[in-house]
Amino acid sequence: MTLKNILLALALGLIAAATHAADPLVFNDPAMEERYNDLTVELRCLVCQNQNLADSDAPLAQDLRKEIYEMMMSGQDNEQIKTFMVERYGDFVLYRPAVGGNTLLLWLMPGILLGIGAIAVFFTVRNRNRRLAADRQKG
Amino acid sequence: MIGRLVPVILFLALGVLLAVGLKIADHKTEIPSPLIGKQMPEFTLPVLGQPEVMVSHEELIGTPFLLNVWASWCVTCRVEHPVIEELARSGLIRVVGLNYRDEEADAQAWLARFGNPYALNIADITGRTAIDFGVYAAPESFLVDPEGNIVFKQIGAVTPEVIEEEIVPRVREWGKGP
Numbered sequence: 123m124t125l126k127n128i129l130l131a132l133a134l135g136l137i138a139a140a141t142h143a144a145d146p147l148v149f150n151d152p153a154m155e156e157r158y159n160d161l162t163v164e165l166r167c168l169v170c171q172n173q174n175l176a177d178s179d180a181p182l183a184q185d186l187r188k189e190i191y192e193m194m195m196s197g198q199d200n201e202q203i204k205t206f207m208v209e210r211y212g213d214f215v216l217y218r219p220a221v222g223g224n225t226l227l228l229w230l231m232p233g234i235l236l237g238i239g240a241i242a243v244f245f246t247v248r249n250r251n252r253r254l255a256a257d258r259q260k261g
Numbered sequence: 262m263i264g265r266l267v268p269v270i271l272f273l274a275l276g277v278l279l280a281v282g283l284k285i286a287d288h289k290t291e292i293p294s295p296l297i298g299k300q301m302p303e304f305t306l307p308v309l310g311q312p313e314v315m316v317s318h319e320e321l322i323g324t325p326f327l328l329n330v331w332a333s334w335c336v337t338c339r340v341e342h343p344v345i346e347e348l349a350r351s352g353l354i355r356v357v358g359l360n361y362r363d364e365e366a367d368a369q370a371w372l373a374r375f376g377n378p379y380a381l382n383i384a385d386i387t388g389r390t391a392i393d394f395g396v397y398a399a400p401e402s403f404l405v406d407p408e409g410n411i412v413f414k415q416i417g418a419v420t421p422e423v424i425e426e427e428i429v430p431r432v433r434e435w436g437k438g439p
Contacts, residue, residue, distance in 0.1 A: 168292065168397030181362060182397055185388050210395040212295045245264075 147191050154194060161200055162187055165207060166215050174217065294395050294414045301328075301403070301411050302393035309360050309368055309382035316383055322409035325435055326355040327402055327428065329379070329419070330391060332363045333371035335399040341418035342375050348424055349378035354404075354432050358382040361391050361399050404428060407435055 149155035159176065165186070167178035175183050175190075186207075193203050204216060213219040221229050296302075305317040329345055331338040349356045358379035360368045365384065372382075385391050394403065404413040404427070413427050 182388070182392075185392060189389075189392060209295060210392060211397065212292055212395075214292045249264075 147187075157200070158191065158194060161190060161194075161203060164217050165190075165204075166217060168211055168215065291416045292397070294411070296395055296403075296411045297414060299411060301405055301409055302390065304383075304385075304390040304393065306383045306385055306390055309358070309365065309384040312384075316381065318409065321357065321405070323407060324355055325407050325432065326357045326380075326405050327419075328357050328359055328394075328405060330359045330361050330394070330396050330399050330401045330403075332361045332399050333367040334363065335361075337418050338400045339375065341400050342378075344419050344421060344424070346376055346378040347421075348419070348428075349380070353424075354428065355380045359391065359394075360384045361396065362386065362388040404431060406431070 147158070149158065162176035163174050165175045167173045167175050167180055167183045167186075169180040169182050170178050173183075175186055189206075190203055193206065198206075207215045213225060219225045219228070301318055301321075303318050305315050308314040308316055327348070331341075345356060348354070356379055358381070360382055363384075363386070365386075368382075368384070372379075383390075388396075394401075398416070400418055402415040402419050403411050404415075406412050412431060415423055415427070
C-alpha cells in the first residue's frame with residue numbers, strides 16, 4: 123500500500139465518521155448512550171429503507187432519533203419505544219420483528235429451508251450409496 | 262418416478278415465489294399503515310399563516326375529509342397538485358392540508374403560485390404530528406371517515422385512479438348514511 127492510498131483510506135474513514143449520525147445528544151450515563159446506539163441500529167429508517175436510524179441523515183431519521191432520545195430521557199424502556207414505532211410504522215420498522223402473527227413464516231423459513239436441504243442431501247447420499255453398492259456387486 | 266417429479270415441483274414452487282415477488286416489487290417501498298381502521302392521532306396545531314388559531318383533531322371529526330400531507334420542498338406534491346385541486350373543486354370531499362416540515366413563507370409562496378385547494382391548512386413545522394400519523398415521505402394522504410377513523414392511506418401522489426377506486430366508493434357509502 124502506497125502512502126497515497128493510506129492517506130486516501132484515512133480521509134474516507136474520516137468522512138464516514140463525520141457523516142455518522144452527528145446529533146448533539148448529551149448522555150450523562152454511558153449505559154444510556156449504549157442503549158440508544160443499540161436501539162437506533164435496530165430500527166429502520168423509513169425513508170431510505172436499507173439503512174437503520176443510526177446511519178441515516180434523512181430529516182425523518184433525525185426527528186425519530188430525537189424522539190427516541192426524549193423517550194429514553196423520560197424513562198421509557200426499549201419495549202415502549204419499539205411499540206411507539208410499530209404503532210406508527212408497522213413491523214417493517216424493526217430489523218428483528220417480534221415472532222408471531224404475520225412474521226411467523228419469516229422467522230420459520232430459514233429452518234424450513236434448511237430442513238428441505240437436509241432431506242435432499244439425505245436422499246441424494248442414500249441413492250448414491252445404493253448405486254455404488256449395486257455397481258460393486260456387478261463388478 | 263416421484264423422485265423425478267421433485268425437481269419439477271421445486272422449480273414450479275420457485276417460479277410461483279418469484280412471480281409473487283415481482284408482483285409486489287412495485288409496491289415494495291409502500292409500507293402498509295398500522296393506522297388503518299383506527300382513530301386518527303390526537304393533535305393541536307396552528308393553522309398555516311395564522312399561528313394564533315389552533316386546530317385540534319376533535320374539531321375535524323364529523324365531516325369526512327382527505328388529509329393531504331404536503332410541503333413546498335416536495336417535488337411529487339407539485340405533480341399531485343392538479344389532482345388535489347380537481348378533487349377539491351368537485352366537492353366530493355373536504356380536503357385538509359397538513360403542511361409538513363416546511364417554512365411558512367415557502368408554503369405560502371407555493372400556494373400562491375400553484376393555487377390553494379385546501380379548505381384548511383394545518384402547519385406541522387416540527388413534523389411531530391406527522392410522526393403520529395406514520396408519515397415517512399410526502400405526499401401522503403389519509404381518508405378520514407365521519408367518526409374520525411382513518412380508512413385509507415395513499416402513499417405517494419393521489420391519482421385520478423386512486424380517487425375513482427378508493428375515495429369515491431367510500432364517500433358514496435357515507436353519503437347513504439347508516
